[in-house]
Amino acid sequence: MLEKPDALLLLGRGGLGSAAKNELQSLLQACQQADPGMPMQLAFADRNQPALPEALDRLCAALPAADLAQRTLVIQPVMVPDEPALRRWLQKVAMRWLSEQADHARPKLVFAQPLLQLDGLVPALLKNLAQAATLPDVAAEEGEEGWQTDPVAWSSVPAHQRHVLWCMGPRCVAKGAAALWPRLSQAVQASPPLKQQLMLLQTSCQYPCNQGPLMIIYPEGVWYGMLDADSLVPVLKSHIEGGEACAAHRVHPPPAASD
Numbered sequence: 001m002l003e004k005p006d007a008l009l010l011l012g013r014g015g016l017g018s019a020a021k022n023e024l025q026s027l028l029q030a031c032q033q034a035d036p037g038m039p040m041q042l043a044f045a046d047r048n049q050p051a052l053p054e055a056l057d058r059l060c061a062a063l064p065a066a067d068l069a070q071r072t073l074v075i076q077p078v079m080v081p082d083e084p085a086l087r088r089w090l091q092k093v094a095m096r097w098l099s100e101q102a103d104h105a106r107p108k109l110v111f112a113q114p115l116l117q118l119d120g121l122v123p124a125l126l127k128n129l130a131q132a133a134t135l136p137d138v139a140a141e142e143g144e145e146g147w148q149t150d151p152v153a154w155s156s157v158p159a160h161q162r163h164v165l166w167c168m169g170p171r172c173v174a175k176g177a178a179a180l181w182p183r184l185s186q187a188v189q190a191s192p193p194l195k196q197q198l199m200l201l202q203t204s205c206q207y208p209c210n211q212g213p214l215m216i217i218y219p220e221g222v223w224y225g226m227l228d229a230d231s232l233v234p235v236l237k238s239h240i241e242g243g244e245a246c247a248a249h250r251v252h253p254p255p256a257a258s259d
C-alpha cells in the first residue's frame with residue numbers, strides 16, 4: 001500500500017539566470033495546489049539557492065517540532081539530465097545533514113526515483129507528442145522578429161582587465177556559494193574601480209571542492225577558498241585594490257619563481 005509522505009522537497013539544477021528557478025517554482029506551486037496541506041520546498045544542486053541542507057532546514061521548520069522524528073520527508077530529484085554520480089553525492093549531503101540533527105528532530109529522509117525514471121513518463125511523453133503534432137509549423141509562429149540574426153553586442157568582448165571566476169558547482173553551492181554570489185556581484189556593481197576592471201563569471205566545478213566556496217582571479221591565477229560572508233569582499237578588494245593576495249584564503253601556493 002502506498003504511503004503518503006509528510007513533506008516534499010523538489011531538487012533541481014540551478015541553470016543560468018532565473019529561468020530554472022521560476023520553472024521549478026511553477027512546478028512547486030502546481031504540487032501545492034494538488035496537495036495544499038503538505039509542506040513543500042525547492043532545493044538546488046548547483047548554481048542557485050537554497051542548497052539542499054538549507055532547504056531541509058526550512059522544510060523541517062514548517063513541520064510540527066514535537067514529532068519530527070515520526071515524519072517522512074521525500075526528496076524528488078527533478079534534474080535533467082540526471083547524473084547518478086551527482087545524486088549519490090547529494091545523498092551524502094543529506095546523510096551529513098541528518099547526522100547534525102538531534103535524535104528527536106531527525107525525520108526519515110528518502111530520495112524518490114529521479115524524474116526521467118518515473119513510472120508513467122513514457123505515456124505522458126507520447127500524449128504530448130500527439131498534441132504537438134497538431135501545432136503550427138515553427139516558421140508560422142508570430143513574435144520572433146529578427147530571427148535571421150543575433151544582437152550585434154554578442155560579437156564584442158566586454159571591457160575588462162581581470163576575470164573573477166566564481167564556482168557554482170554542487171559542492172561549492174552546498175557550502176554557500178549561491179547565497180554568497182549576490183554579495184560578490186553587488187560589491188562589484190557598487191564600486192566603479194571594481195566594475196571597470198572585473199568580469200565576473202560563474203563556473204561549474206573547478207575540482208578542489210573541499211576548499212569551497214571558491215574564487216579564482218585571472219590573469220594572476222590566484223585561487224581563494226573557504227570564503228564566507230565576512231571574508232569574501234575583503235579578500236577580493238585586498239587582491240584588486242590592495243594588490244595583495246590574502247594568504248589565509250589561498251588554496252594553493254604561487255608558482256615557484258624561475259631563475
Ligand code: FES
Pocket residue numbers: 167168169170171172173204205206207208209210212214
Ligand atoms: S564544486 Fe566548486 S570546486 Fe567543485
